[in-house]
Amino acid sequence: xxxxxxxxxxxxxxxLNVLLGLMAYMTWxxxxxxxxxxxxLGPTRTGPFGLLQPIAxxxxxxxxxxxxxxxxxxxxxxxxxxISFVLAPLGAAVIPFGRSITLFGYNVxxxxxxxxxxxxxxxxxxxxxxxxxxLGGYASGNRYSLLGALRSAAQVVSYEVVLGLxxxxxxxxxxxxxxxxxxxxxxxxxxxxxxxxxxxxxxxxPLAFALFLVAAVAETNRSPFDLPEAETELIGGFHTxxxxxxxxxxxxxxxxxxxVVSLFASTLFLGGIDGPIAxxxWWLVIKALIFLFFxxxxxxxxxxxxxxxxxxxxxxxxxxxVFLNIALTGLxxxxxxxxx
Amino acid sequence: MVIDFSQPTPxxxxxxxxxxxxxxxxxxxxxxxxxxxxxxxxxxxxxxGEVITSCDPNIGYLHRGVEKLGESHRYSQFVPWTDRTDxxxxxxxxxxxxxxxxxxxxxxxPERAQYWRxxxxxxxxxxxxxxxxxxxALDIGALSISLYCFRERELILDIFEKFCGARLTTNMMEIxxxxxxxxxxxxxxxxxxxxxxxxGQRDYELxxxxxxxxxxxxxxxxxxxxEVAISYGLTGACLRGSGINYDVRKAQPYxxxxxxxxxxxxxxxxxxxxxxxxRMEEMRQAIKIIEQCIDQVPTDGDLMLHGSxxxxxxxxxVLTTAEDMQRHFIWVIKGFSPPKGEVYSAIEHSKGxxxxxIVSDGSPMPYRMRLRTPDFVNLQSLPYMAxxxxxxxxxxxxxxxxxxxxxxxx
Numbered sequence: 116x117x118x119x120x121x122x123x124x125x126x127x128x129x130x131l132n133v134l135l136g137l138m139a140y141m142t143w144x145x146x147x148x149x150x151x152x153x154x155x156l157g158p159t160r161t162g163p164f165g166l167l168q169p170i171a172x173x174x175x176x177x178x179x180x181x182x183x184x185x186x187x188x189x190x191x192x193x194x195x196x197x198i199s200f201v202l203a204p205l206g207a208a209v210i211p212f213g214r215s216i217t218l219f220g221y222n223v224x225x226x227x228x229x230x231x232x233x234x235x236x237x238x239x240x241x242x243x244x245x246x247x248x249x250l251g252g253y254a255s256g257n258r259y260s261l262l263g264a265l266r267s268a269a270q271v272v273s274y275e276v277v278l279g280l281x282x283x284x285x286x287x288x289x290x291x292x293x294x295x296x297x298x299x300x301x302x303x304x305x306x307x308x309x310x311x312x313x314x315x316x317x318x319x320x321p322l323a324f325a326l327f328l329v330a331a332v333a334e335t336n337r338s339p340f341d342l343p344e345a346e347t348e349l350i351g352g353f354h355t356x357x358x359x360x361x362x363x364x365x366x367x368x369x370x371x372x373x374x375v376v377s378l379f380a381s382t383l384f385l386g387g388i389d390g391p392i393a394x395x396x397w398w399l400v401i402k403a404l405i406f407l408f409f410x411x412x413x414x415x416x417x418x419x420x421x422x423x424x425x426x427x428x429x430x431x432x433x434x435x436x437v438f439l440n441i442a443l444t445g446l447x448x449x450x451x452x453x454x455x
Numbered sequence: 456m457v458i459d460f461s462q463p464t465p466x467x468x469x470x471x472x473x474x475x476x477x478x479x480x481x482x483x484x485x486x487x488x489x490x491x492x493x494x495x496x497x498x499x500x501x502x503x504g505e506v507i508t509s510c511d512p513n514i515g516y517l518h519r520g521v522e523k524l525g526e527s528h529r530y531s532q533f534v535p536w537t538d539r540t541d542x543x544x545x546x547x548x549x550x551x552x553x554x555x556x557x558x559x560x561x562x563x564x565p566e567r568a569q570y571w572r573x574x575x576x577x578x579x580x581x582x583x584x585x586x587x588x589x590x591x592a593l594d595i596g597a598l599s600i601s602l603y604c605f606r607e608r609e610l611i612l613d614i615f616e617k618f619c620g621a622r623l624t625t626n627m628m629e630i631x632x633x634x635x636x637x638x639x640x641x642x643x644x645x646x647x648x649x650x651x652x653x654x655g656q657r658d659y660e661l662x663x664x665x666x667x668x669x670x671x672x673x674x675x676x677x678x679x680x681x682e683v684a685i686s687y688g689l690t691g692a693c694l695r696g697s698g699i700n701y702d703v704r705k706a707q708p709y710x711x712x713x714x715x716x717x718x719x720x721x722x723x724x725x726x727x728x729x730x731x732x733x734r735m736e737e738m739r740q741a742i743k744i745i746e747q748c749i750d751q752v753p754t755d756g757d758l759m760l761h762g763s764x765x766x767x768x769x770x771x772x773v774l775t776t777a778e779d780m781q782r783h784f785i786w787v788i789k790g791f792s793p794p795k796g797e798v799y800s801a802i803e804h805s806k807g808x809x810x811x812x813i814v815s816d817g818s819p820m821p822y823r824m825r826l827r828t829p830d831f832v833n834l835q836s837l838p839y840m841a842x843x844x845x846x847x848x849x850x851x852x853x854x855x856x857x858x859x860x861x862x863x864x865x
Contacts, residue, residue: 153602258483262505262846339596339668347491347594348847418668419596421847422505 127208127227134204138370139169145411152415172363179359184256187356191254196357196364199247203371206240209233210378211295212396213388225396226295233294234286237379238279241334245271247368248336248343252353263352266422267343270333273429274340278330280437284323284444285316285383294379298387302394317384322440324384326433328409331380333425335372338414342422377406479503483846487516491594491850494860498837500849507849510841512834517864525824529790530556531630531767533824538624540828541862544583546575546615547804549628554709555800555811556630560765560793568632568759569710570752574645575618575627576710576802577741577748581652582611583805583857584734588659591731591854595672600659607655610648617641631766632759642749649746656738663731673728677840677852680725684836691807692733693833693856697725703803714751717744727855734857737805765791790819797823806830806857826865830858 143158143165150157158165183192213225230236245267252264286292289300301314317324333340344352351357354365381387381402390398420428486497495516501509521540525533537548550572557563564572585608589601612622617638619627627633663669679689684697694701702719704712720736722729760766767786768779785791795817801810807829814823833856840852 149598153599154606155602258481262483338598341596342847345596345847347596348850350490415599416662417597418592418663418666418672419847420668421672421845423845424671 123227126212126225130207130212130227131204134207134371134374135367137374138367139173141370141374141407142172143168144407145414148408148411149415152412176360176363179362181359181361182356184356186256188254188256191250192356193361195247195251195254196361196368197247198250199244199368200364200371202240202244202247203368203375206237206372206375207378209236209294210375210382210399211298211387212399214295214394229293229295232292234282234292234297234383237375238275238282241278241372242271242275244368244372247365248353251357251365252343255353255356257356259349259351260353260355263343263345263349263355266349267336267353269422270336270340270342270425270429273426274330274333277326277429277433277437278334280434280441281323281326281330282383283437283441284320287441287444287448288316288319294382294387298382298389301386302389313386313389315384315386315389320384320440320444322436323444326437326440327380327384329433330429331376332410332413333429335376335410336369337373337410339417339419340425341419342425345419347419373407373410374403377403377410380406480508485849486513491590492853493590493858496834496853496858496860496863498849498853500841500846502846505846507841507844507846510838510849512837514831514834514860514863517860519865521865522824522826525826526821529819530793530821531786531790534628534630535624535626538626539861540826540865541583541804541806541809541830541859542623543586543859544579544805545623545625546579546627547583547802547809549625550576551800551802551804551809552811553628553630554802555798555813556765556793558800559796559798559813559815560630560763560791562631562760562763562765564632564760565757566711567753567756570748571633571637571758572628573710573712573715574745574748574752575615577745578611578614578645578648580741580805581738582608584738585611587734587805587854587857588731591851591857592659592663594850594854595669597662597666597669600662603655603658607652610651614641614644614648617644629759629767631763632757634759634767637758642752642754645745645749649742649749652742653739656735660735664735670728672847672851673731673855674726675724676727676844676848677855678724678726679836679840683839684725687836687839688832689807689836690829690832691804691857692730692737693807693836695719696722696730696733698723703801703808707801709800709802711748715744715747717747727851730855765793792817792819801827804829806859806862807833828862828865830856831863831865834858834863 146168147157147165158168161167161171183189208227209230211226211229216225248267249264252260252267255261285297289297291297291300301316303314312318336343342352343349344354349355354362357365378399381399385402386398387402388394388396388399481502483500483502484497485500486492487495492498497513497516499511499513500507519539521536524536528536534549534552537552538545541548585604589604592600615625615627616622618641619625619635679693679697681697681699684694684699690701698721700719700721703709705719717740720733720740722733759769761769764782768783772779773783774780793815795815797812797814799810799812801808808827809829810827812823812825812827813821816822837852837856841849844852
């Protein structure tokens with residue numbers, strides 16, 4: 116019993132620290148990839164390939180003056196970045212980074228915990244995380260921030276529904292909300308006329324995957340759904356008035372969210388740690404990197420939606436598709452057509 | 456006066472305006488420091504949610520009194536000031552001004568200089584449109600376009616730099632022609648640019664022209680009906696986007712534009728997207744004009760009108776003959792005195808009709824200098840377009856008017 120708890124703590128500690136390190140290098144990765152898209156070089160001055168850039172950024176942000184606007188709601192203004200930042204990495208707690216291994220005679224699970232409602236837990240964290248944005252925008256006492264907060268509230272409420280419902284198809288197929296269970300379900304390969312294909316849900320649930328992807332980008336406030344912080348309209352939206360490390364809390368939370376959502380998507384749709392050879396955490400990392408690259412690619416290419424178009428897309432286009440997907444999956448499952 | 460920095464500086468929104476907005480509405484002060492007002496434009500918006508109920512552009516934050524400066528400088532000294540009005544298309548401003556003075560003096564530049572003026576003017580038009588496209592796309596959220604645009608603009612600036620040593624404030628043209636020789640490699644550089652540019656333009660169009668998000672952000676947004684466009688006095692792409700065929704190069708041809716074959720693109724809906732299409736096509740037509748000019752331009756010949764009392768004598772005769780040396784001395788120290796009279800001369804600038812109105816009292820300085828800058832006039836249409844639009848659309852509308860605050864405020 117205690118053995119299990121200790122291994123959870125150790126794995127959790129490692130995951131949290133690796134995640135924070137990865138997040139720092141996610142900013143480097145984004146800068147480099149975006150620069151390549153845009154005919155630039157990106158950071159080159161700080162260490163080889165600009166690899167020390169995240170450290171330089173951190174030092175710079177730490178040494179900035181911490182400004183609290185005179186007409187801000189002081190307490191909420193100070194708490195808001197913490198809400199975003201603290202909640203962001205918690206989603207990684209339920210991602211399986213591997214199955215159980217035996218180490219020094221102890222049985223170690225390579226995940227922090229295996230919740231039976233893991234998927235719901237991740238979705239719930241996303242909904243709570245947005246409070247940081249809403250409260251921060253409201254408490255800044257700036258009208259741009261307020262508009263950013265309003266947009267964020269509306270956007271998250273709409274896309275949360277799509278995000279949650281797009282996963283229902285996966286839950287129907289796997290029969291479980293536990294991410295470990297979902298990964299195990301996906302690792303049994305199917306054979307189609309002698310051809311061995313993995314039972315990844317991206318193959319059996321392509322529509323759900325596409326919808327999840329769109330909703331996930333909106334959920335993490337990334338381009339082309341970056342309306343809450345649209346810098347050319349709202350200057351910085353909810354974080355206009357934040358400076359120094361309070362600003363960087365929001366910034367870091369955004370990147371951690373991206374990583375967690377990428378891990379989540381890889382686990383749900385791409386088989387997570389399951390790979391053609393030598394299952395392990397490396398497969399998860401490769402898959403997550405593909406998603407992260409996709410995020411940057413979107414940002415380099417697409418213009419931004421307008422607020423009303425964004426809501427129209429969620430409710431008029433994505434929502435009917437989500438229900439269609441659920442109905443189809445349910446019917447197929449009910450009548451047991453095909454291998455799935 | 457001691458300024459107390461411990462107190463927040465109140466945003467200047469008058470009590471009256473605050474009260475006139477109903478309880479549902481919110482007054483939003485956009486600018487003068489705002490990333491997408493293209494400089495120091497200030498727009499006071501009244502918002503109901505995100506819908507604009509009133510829009511009030513305030514200008515004057517970059518006012519330097521350029522017109523008054525024109526009245527206290529000798530004619531040739533004002534050319535560098537024209538660079539600083541619309542600083543993204545400096546050669547076009549130079550051209551508008553020197554043509555006005557030449558019209559006042561009744562002189563004309565030699566043919567070779569006229570061809571090169573067209574080439575430089577059209578290159579400036581492309582450079583200006585590239586800055587417009589880059590910033591406009593950036594405002595709407597397409598991040599990479601701006602860098603692609605600046606990649607091609609760099610080639611144009613290299614050409615300017617080769618010719619006159621400056622990239623932005625070129626001070627390129629002189630009354631009566633050019634005071635500098637054309638570097639021998641310049642025609643080749645221009646030809647190379649004409650070959651390279653269409654490929655770059657294809658890049659922008661591939662990303663934007665059929666992109667559903669771009670279309671939904673620009674189609675049917677900021678519609679200006681033809682009669683409204685005329686009543687506001689709009690010119691340039693803002694007018695032609697509404698389908699009215701008025702281009703100074705065709706309506707009142709100046710330089711050698713009547714010899715050249717080019718088309719004036721027209722829009723049909725008068726929305727942001729049509730103005731985008733018009734400007735994209737204008738860049739293509741500009742390349743066509745440059746290619747014709749570079750083929751037709753004589754390889755040698757005078758670049759400056761000689762023997763006129765209004766132009767600077769050539770460098771070699773200044774050093775060898777007494778008369779030219781004296782004339783050069785007088786021209787530089789005292790300036791020249793054009794005949795009494797008044798003149799209005801307009802060119803098709805990248806942003807619309809750029810007019811210079813000069814009143815001369817026969818002294819070496821103009822009695823009155825007036826600049827009719829196109830974006831100042833075009834900016835009037837912003838409140839009309841913004842009525843009932845959303846906050847994000849205002850940003851697209853400011854972009855589509857294509858303003859440069861140096862030129863609006865002068």
